[in-house]
Amino acid sequence: MIRLEGVCKSFDRAVLSDVDLVVPESCLFGLIGPGASGKSLLLRMITGLMRPDRGKVIVGGNDVLAMGDMQLHEYRKGIGMLFQNNALFDFMTVAENIAFPLRRLFNLPETEIERRVAERLSRVDLPGFEARLPAGLSGGQKKRVGVARATVTRAPIVLYDEPAAGLDPVTSQKIFDLLRAEQRAESSTVVMVSSDLDRLLTVTDRVGMMLNGRLIFVGTTEEAKNAADPRVHQFVHGNVEGPL
């Protein structure tokens, strides 16, 4: 379970204000909201890449902010993350990118690593792409390699930041279906930030909406679709008229 309590963060202005969030275990949680509302920042706080000014980040019963370097290192082994712009290592091939966390963090035989890389590539529909460099891939292909790398360690917690940004509708739906299937297969806890609400809401169990650094709604996907709060209703249904 992921629990955030009273999380605040300011740079030159407040970007997160008193965020309280609970993501139950084995839940696919969608985090939605307009741009610059603090969604990606929350993901970075869950991974320990950024510290809040105030508040608590509790993951699996452990206080992330109280962890030392070694504990944080161990903690991050249990997290997979897809970054907004994929963050593939551009001096490594596709296979090396996907195998990287396995080679560095787990003492696995090379045959097992190769088998897992091939299985991941086949799962994201990119068999035969092992030797390609990220620079030679399209946006959708890079995204799929990013998904393969984020899921290759079978981490119990996976965070996806805009997994379908810049993809065509068909590829986008395929990615969401793949992520849902992965989450079910591994019973992982997933937090997914996406602006593609039409597709995101087809796969989420629960949804939270951020607005101006505050979490203004948390509920099931059905509750989000039928929310009484006019801001949530407008955002979920994509209406031009409304308070936003």
Place this chain on the structure above:
Amino acid sequence: MSAEIRSALGFRLAALAQRSSEWLSVVGGFGMLFVEIVSRTVRRDFDRQEFVRNLYRMGIKSVPIVTVTALFTGGIMVIQAAPIIQRYGAYGLLGWGAGFGTLREIAPLLTALMINGRVGANNTAELGTMAVTEQVDALRALAIDPVGFLVAPRFLAIVTTLFLSTIFSDALALLGAAYAGLGFLGVEPAVFYRGLTTGLLGFGDVAHGLQKSIVFGIVIGLSSCHFGLSTKGGAPGVGRSVNATVVASAAGIFVLDYLLSFALS
């Protein structure tokens, strides 16, 4: 003092304080990064494969430019010294003169400036691009230490590259000088060689230049890694970081060269 003058003075003092604080933050950043690199190196907690890969990219691929620079540097030194050598008929001292300048000063300095332009700038651009495209954060998120994986191997590769390139450059610059001596002054390579080896020059002169090359390598390595990792602001930010690296390293090399020339003499 009028209010305008006081206001202008206050504004200038505030700007000076801000510049000083920025400068101190850079120096502090260098210091902290150096401590982190040394600790990874002592614990051997850095990626050996990355070290070898960078040594190849930085060292082997710099050989052509170092070769050209060194050969012509040796030749230029002879051309500049030629009128004095001819006036006093001091042909036997050509080897000593070229060797003294090359080994103690010119080869380490020019090689460092070439490596700064080729390797330092490239290193900053790579690390800067990795920083702005979240690749450095991705390493952290994957529980991989960016200093051990990215920075320490590159820093060590730069220091090693510059040290080895300086030895190579020493030899080639003397070769260039010897053949320029033959071409412009008619000094046989054997006479040049005798001038180089008959006691006026010693191992201390070679060591003087090599010690400088290690310090210059540390400057380029720290500067390029620090400015690369602290890059912000997309592609323009990468450009600014590369510029900062080249300027800071070159300035650092000249200042430290001056200080080391005193200290090592």
